[in-house]
Amino acid sequence: MYNVLILAEQALSPGDAAEVISLHEEIEEPRHYHVLIPCENAQLRVETALGALGASEVLAAPPVVVDPVDAEKAQESIDSQAENAVTVSTAALQALGNEATGEFSRDDPIDCLERVAQSRSADEVIVMTRPHVVAEFFHVDWTSKARRRLRVPVLHLIEHEPLDAEAGSGQGITGM
Secondary structure (H helix, E strand, O other): OEEEEEEEOOOOOHHHHHHHHHOOOOOOOOEEEEEEEEOOOHHHHHHHHHHHHHHHHHHOOOOOOOOHHHHHHHHHHHHHHHHHHHHHHHHHHHOOOOEEEEEEEOOOHHHHHHHHHHHOOOOEEEEEEOOOHHHHHOOOOHHHHHHHHOOOOEEEEEOOOOOOOOOOOOOOOOOO
């Protein structure tokens, strides 16, 4: 089995899936695609934002109180969007006759990618993102980080724009 791990910033469109599949047409052994969609950790986001407000004491801003229930609701929404992106992505790959599974994670995308690549014995990693010119220039993008940490080929592809709202509902799940 030839195992391909796909780290995607948003749900794969049918065009994305076709592009990925086309890269492996000459591989005669069965192929398995595993999609990894990173998502935000709502509690960490709140803690980071509050930490950034630490200077508010100097600026005399009122204290900020965060309801843990609000963070839970936000996380549920984020997780739901990420789960939908995984479902859309695996369905796009399966529609082309391929075996595909997927998952989402709140962990650091590259840490998670490394862990999943090892546990699934990935033969290849494909990173699919929107263009991130500055991050790519300074080699701090996901692809550059993955190339430094993984011992398998890593290819970067630019994601297509979603054709409809349903396919794009996972858009904006995470940032670089």
